[in-house]
Amino acid sequence: MAIDEAITLKKLEVFLAFMTHNNMARVSESLGQSTVSVHRALHSLEEALRCPLFKRAGRQLIPLPAAYSFVEYAQRACEECEEGVRKVREAAGFNATRLKIGALYSLTLRCIPQLLIGLKSRRPDLDIDLTLGSNRELLQQLADGRLDAIVIGLHGPNDNQALAAVPLFHDEVLLAAPLHSPYAGRRQVDLRDFRAEKFVALNAGFATAQDFDRCFERAGFLPRIVMRAPDIFSLINLVSGGVGYSLLPGRVGEFSPRLTLVPLEATYAARQVITLLLPKSRERDPKLLALAAECRMVGRRNRTMPA
Template sequence: MAIDEAITLKKMEVFLAFMTLNNMARVSESLGQSTVSVHRALHSLEEALRCPLFKHEGRNLIPLQTAYTFAEYAKRIVDECEEGVRKVRDAGGFNAPRLKMGALYSLTLRCIPQLVIGLKLRKPELDIDLTMGSNRELLQSLVDGQLDAIVVGLHGENENNGLVSVPLFYDDIFLAAPVGSPYAGNNHIDLQDFRAEKFVTLSDGFATTEDFHHCFELAGFIPNIAMRVQDIFSLINLISGGIGYSLLPGRVGEFSSRIELIPLEERYASRQQITLLLPKNRERDPNLLALAAECRMYGRRDNGKDGFL
């Protein structure tokens, strides 16, 4: 049997409110509708059902047994619809109680903690899951829907039309050397002097690895790479232990007092733009709007600084 198009969820909500309150004026007040609108909705529902739901006693409407029967099913319908809407929104991550965020390891000292603190002040009820990884891993997880937003390093503008970008700050690339190396105290580094030196670097997929190769392309030679590692902390330990030099962003300098970051000559200049990326089809999600707003504030605070925040 086809359901009459006049039987709507909104009319069911009005009907259920009346069955609970048994007073037209109180239903009108609770729903923010006029008593005329409430009466019209109840009358329209009766007509669509082709069955009386109420009897009149003076100016009062008295529910019939049919009304109590319909109320039982109407409540299930409204409850199921509300639950369906909630689950769909949760599945899509829209205003979910938990935000799945991804970031580079090298942003965990200052940037990410400050963003998380600011976001919690904006939305205290929001729980945050933080996933660390390389640019490549995080981007793939974002595209696959496993993450809601990521903070990564870009080289140039975001070219993915399906993603919205919010820039935070720029970070220059330096030579990373152990404290007390022969190059300590130099104002600038000429990479041509490092043809015979050994280097350590991150594995492919990291933004810093791209910078590493870009700088040596500018220098015109392939460096002698002694070891590749999967995280910035292991890399810092290898550098401080004298295993090899590397090229790292300025923000890494505060991770260890056992390495020194020395500027490169201008001809080898390279920099990362630390950027928030989120799906364009979810840019109106309240959680992501709050995160984007916090990132914009962070970017304004960082304006004119060295990019180590």
């Protein structure tokens, strides 16, 4: 037997409320509905069941045996639906107390610790898992649902319609050189002066690796890359050790006292927008709302400062 489409959970809730209070005015008050709406819902439920539930005594409704018989099943239906919604939201990560965040290695000095401390003050109940990786890796894990949100570097506004974005700050890409380099201390450098120099670079997939390629494309030549590194820390050590020059964002300057960063001439300038990305389908998740709010706070404090 097919269930009549007029039998809805909302009508079952009205029915159960009436069977509890047995008073139209109290039901109206408890549900925040008018007495007319309550009466209409009960009458519509009777019609959909094709069975009377109440007898009328003036303006009063008196439950019939059928109504008392139906209470158990209506209660079970509402409870099962409520439990199903809870389970589904939990499976989707909405009700869980664990938040999985992805971030770039280069954000672990100030930005991410600052962000996580603020988030924990907002939501002390949260357990946070932090995954570090490249732009490419983190975006894939976000798309696969293995991460709830990521903080990465973009080269402009977010163009992924499935993701919501919260910008935190901008960061300039600079020439990275060891302290003893003849270029250290200059106000600006022209990349065309580096045709004969050795360079080290990040593996593909990092935002900084993309910036490296774009800057040299503007300079009109391919740099002599003697080594590639799997992460920003290894790259900083290679530059500090004199293996070669590189192009790095300003936020990494404090990672090594043996590293100096020199601005590029405007012709080759590149900028990263450090941005929180999260699925639009989960924008109302309380955990992600708290994370986005904290990112906006960090953004206001660090709008033009490396972090």
